[in-house]
Amino acid sequence: xxxxxxxxxxxxxxxxxxxxxxxxxxxxxxxxxxxxxxxxxxxxxxxxxxxxxxxxxxxxxxxxxxxxxxxxxxxxxxxxxxxxxxxxxxxxxxxxxxxxxxxxxxxxxxxxxxxxxxxxxxxxxxxxxxxxxxxxxxxxxxxxxxxxxxxxxxxxxxxxxxxxxxxxxxxxxxxxxxxxxxxxxx
Amino acid sequence: xxxxxxxxxxxxxxxxxxxxxxxxxxxxxxxxxxxxxxxxxxxxxxxxxxxxxxxxxxxxxxxxxxxxxxxxxxxxxxxxxxxxxxxxxxxxxxxxxxxxxxxxxxxxxxxxxxxxxxxxxxxxxxxxxxxxxxxxxxxxxxxxxxxxxxxxxxxxxxxxxxxxxxxxxxxxxxxxxxxxxxxxxxxxxxxxxxxxxxxxxxxxx
Numbered sequence: 001x002x003x004x005x006x007x008x009x010x011x012x013x014x015x016x017x018x019x020x021x022x023x024x025x026x027x028x029x030x031x032x033x034x035x036x037x038x039x040x041x042x043x044x045x046x047x048x049x050x051x052x053x054x055x056x057x058x059x060x061x062x063x064x065x066x067x068x069x070x071x072x073x074x075x076x077x078x079x080x081x082x083x084x085x086x087x088x089x090x091x092x093x094x095x096x097x098x099x100x101x102x103x104x105x106x107x108x109x110x111x112x113x114x115x116x117x118x119x120x121x122x123x124x125x126x127x128x129x130x131x132x133x134x135x136x137x138x139x140x141x142x143x144x145x146x147x148x149x150x151x152x153x154x155x156x157x158x159x160x161x162x163x164x165x166x167x168x169x170x171x172x173x174x175x176x177x178x179x180x181x182x183x184x185x186x
Numbered sequence: 187x188x189x190x191x192x193x194x195x196x197x198x199x200x201x202x203x204x205x206x207x208x209x210x211x212x213x214x215x216x217x218x219x220x221x222x223x224x225x226x227x228x229x230x231x232x233x234x235x236x237x238x239x240x241x242x243x244x245x246x247x248x249x250x251x252x253x254x255x256x257x258x259x260x261x262x263x264x265x266x267x268x269x270x271x272x273x274x275x276x277x278x279x280x281x282x283x284x285x286x287x288x289x290x291x292x293x294x295x296x297x298x299x300x301x302x303x304x305x306x307x308x309x310x311x312x313x314x315x316x317x318x319x320x321x322x323x324x325x326x327x328x329x330x331x332x333x334x335x336x337x338x339x340x341x342x343x344x345x346x347x348x349x350x351x352x353x354x355x356x357x358x359x360x361x362x363x364x365x366x367x368x369x370x371x372x373x374x375x376x377x378x379x380x381x382x383x384x385x386x387x388x389x390x391x
Contacts, residue, residue, distance in 0.1 A: 020224075022217070029213055038204040051208050059219045128202045131195070150196050151203065178192060 008073045017065050025062050032075060033058075036082045042147040043086040045136055053089050057082045083152065087162055090144065134184040142177030149174050297357045304364035311371040318378045329374045336367045 008014065010031065016024035036057070040050035061081050068077055135143060144163065148154040149170075154162070156170040163170070196203070282291050282298045291298040312333070319326035340363045343356060350356045 022220075025220070026213065026217075029216065033212070034207060035204050037208040038206050041206055042203075047206075051212060054208060055212060055215050055219065058216045059223065062216075062220055063223055128199050131192075132203060150193065151200070182192065 008070065010074050011070070014065065014068065014070075014074050017062060018068075028074070029058060032078055035075075036078065039079060039082055039147075039152060040086050042135065042151060043083070043144055044089060045140075045143065049089060049093075050086075053085050054082065057085045060085070079152065083148070083162060087144070090140070094140075130185055131181075134181050137184055138177060138180060141173060142180055145170055145173040146177045146181065150178075294353065294357055297361065300361060301357075301364065304361065304368065308364065308367050308371065311368065311375065315371060315374055315378070318375070318382075325378075332370060332374075333367065336363060336370065339363060340367070 010028060013024045013028050017028060033054070037050060037054055040054050040057075041047065044050045044053065057078070061078050068074065135146065138146065145159060148159050148162065149156070156167045156174070159165075159170040160167045165173075280302075282295060282302060315329060316326060319329070340360060343360045343363065347353065347356055347360075
């Protein structure tokens, strides 16, 4: 008896991939490539690097698909690989630029604005494009926490694990990042 | 009470945010990468690639798992054997340092064991020293010079070992050298402790 807590609509494709069928790999790729590319792009904020990371992530996923046991959906499993790879890429990138930009995850960025005063969100013209552009202007630390929480549905505990920061740090980073984002949108 | 509009906005328009497309040749690159990887290590044959299949004439048709000798998968047996061997080797290596000092083990296993114990002690103490002098790299450098001098003469002794006719004397000299290193490290650690104590007394928090 195999427990199937998450019925996966791609279970059949996954099975064929596990047997190494190229056609099935391509179909799964087609299903997920766009969403995963945008995940990468939001984290890395750089198109060529996002593609490189995506390529590695897919290769990684297909060559280790034998270890996928169906405890989550294939999409969730794949996204985990993509996010981890993107974060690692950011880390490597930061090692190269350590002197030029020292904006680490969880590090403070400017004065503390994280007061509980309610944001004036009604006045903000929330449009997809403007939000995206504003996201791109955020410092890296804010951008990553915001995209994981707001877009990828991670909770602060998960973000803490992925970024090696505490849950509280993730929470404050998120609040500050969001505040900054809303300022940029104003 | 105001609802959190940003979160809601993103949630409601989540699909619209995923509008960028990667370049079309990305799949080609992935495919090429996968091909290369499968050339490097060919995929394991999926359907029971056991070389002994033919021997078991009446295998269970369902392929269901049964505990017991006749059906024990040869791969399981092989991996257990490999693990046991690896474990033995690791144990011996830890005790006698076979890989680190093969010539010594060949010459005299009892001494080899002693040497391993001393070198481990030295490594630990050195790590401790390094940690304690983290805030004072200059001091560590000074200590390290003395230590390196002893270590170099140890290395010279070790290099002499294969061609020396009187191995026992030489090994004893090596052990003496290691003991000297340990004494020196102990002394240095004591010095650091004293420095730390003093600075604590002079600048109470």
